[in-house]
Every structure is written in C-alpha cells, then in structure tokens.
Amino acid sequence: MPAECTRFMLNLMNQWKLTFALCVPCVAVGLGAILIYYISGNDLTDDNLSQPPNEEDEAQLQVKLKEKADEEKHKMYSNIILGNRSLEMGCYDDAVEYYTKYLTICPQSDNQLIAHVLHSRATAFYNTKLYSKSLADCNKVLESLPINKDTLFLRAKVLINMNNLKLAAEDVTIYLLTRDSEHHVEEDVSFALLIIISFDDETIDQFQKTKNSASLLLKQIKQITYYNESFLDEILNAVDPKVLDKDQFKTNMITAIRMLRNFMDKYNEGTTPTDPLDVIKIKNSFELRLNVIQRLQNIPEINETIQ
Secondary structure, three states: OHHHHHHHHHHHHHHHHHHHHHHHHHHHHHHHHHHHHHHHHHHHHHHHHHOOOOHHHHHHHHHHHHHHHHHHHHHHHHHHHHHHHHHHHOOHHHHHHHHHHHHHHOOOOOHHHHHHHHHHHHHHHHHOOOHHHHHHHHHHHHHHOOOOHHHHHHHHHHHHHOOOHHHHHHHHHHHHHEOOHHHOOHHHHHHHHHHHHHHHHHHHHHHHHOOOHHHHHHHHHHHHHOOOHHHHHHHHOOOOOOOEOHHHHHHHHHHHHHHHHHHHHHHHHOOOOOOHHHHHHHHHHHHHHHHHHHHHOOOOOOOOOOO
C-alpha cells in the first residue's frame, strides 16, 4: 500500500511538470505578442502625431479662418450701417445701441472711422437731449480732429443747451474763420453768428449786474491795448497757413486793438467815449479770436469733414 501511494504521488508530480512545461511557454508567447502589439501601436500613433500637417488640410484651415474673420468684420461694420439707418429714421436709441456695439469691438487703430461713429452717436445723444453724453463723444472726436467743423458745430449746439455760451462761441468762431468757410451752409452761418451775439448779450447782462463792472471792464480793455503787432505775429506763426488766413485774422485783431485804444484815449481825456456795450462786443470779439489762435496752434492741417 505505501508503495502504491508513492507511485501515485510520483505520477501526479510528473503530470504537473508536463503541464507547467507546456503552459508557461504558451503564456509567455501570448504576453509577448500582446506587449509587441501594444508597443508597435504606440509607435504608430507617435509617428502620426509627429508628421507635418497635410498641405491640403492646412489650406482648408486657412480658408475657414479667413471666412470666420470676414464674417466677424462684416458683423462689426454692419453695426455702423444699421446705426446710420436708425439715425436717419429718427430711431435714436437704436442708433446709439448699434454705434456702441461697434465701438466696443472695433480696432483702435481706425481713428477716422471711430471719429465718424462717435460723431454720429453724439448726434443721436443730442437728439434725445442727453447733452452730457453727446458732449463727451464730441470731445473725443475733437481730441484727434481738433478743428473738425461738423463736430465743432454740433458741440456748439450741445453747449448752448448746457449754458456754456463762451465755449460755444469759441467753437463757432473756429467754424466761421478757418479756411473753406465759403462752403458753409447759410443757415449754419446764421446760427453761428447768433451764438456769438448771444454770448455778447450774456456778457453785457453780467456787466450790468456786476458791482464795479466798469472798473473791471477798463482793466480788461487796458490789458488788450498792450498787445502789439509783433505779439500777434509771434502767436500766429504757430498756426499753419492751411488752417487759417493769418493775414486777414491779424488785420481784424489789429483793428479791434485800435478801436479799444481809441476808447481808452477818449476815456482818459474825459470826453464821451464809445458806448460801453459796443466796447464789450469788440473786447469779446478780440478775446474769442485770441483763444481760437491758441487752440489752432500746432495743428498741421485742416481735418477732413466727417461724412
């Protein structure tokens, strides 16, 4: 019996050895095949990724990018077109909305077009009586186009409604006296002159209501009489002749100085001088022109009209 058990155990061990000898190589071969397949698959993927893009695919991508850019550009400029249509139809709130959309996304390098849109939005604001917003847009335009006549005229109208007749009178003085004034619409010229007259009336009214106004007026006139031709030449030299007819401008200012000197001479002699109210108008005219010269200095050329 023990001998039979021993033989049984030996046979069983021999069977396990045979099975192990047969299975292990098979499993090893299978695992090796899987590992080789996995590695080769990864190498193939890496090779594909490292290859340069196909020229045809690259061209298609460029076409798609261009189409996308053109679409965005068209969408951006369509806001201006829709804004202009709304402005013409009197839909001012809609116009403001479209212009604002453009200004939010437009390239900052396009100064002329931005100025056009700001001027148009200022017009819409003006027509809805939002004068502070209209003034802000006008100021932005005049920062880059300091003597743009359309915007100067619009800002003057805004300033009248904000009770700033002095600056409005300066704006329309530039509007009237810079070159190409012969192309102005007669109705606009009349309105500009009315602003200057209104400024004179306001100054006269303040003169009549102010204590010791006569002595203050005499002091201001005396200061003007000190100006001479060489002073005018000096300040006018900084103004480009394309912007202003300097000879005519100088002649007008010299005439005003002479009239004020004549007034002071008569006053000092104790004779009846010119009516003080007329003198105020002469003084205002001179001071407006002096301020205009200071604003026109170092401006290289007339700015294009915003259409």
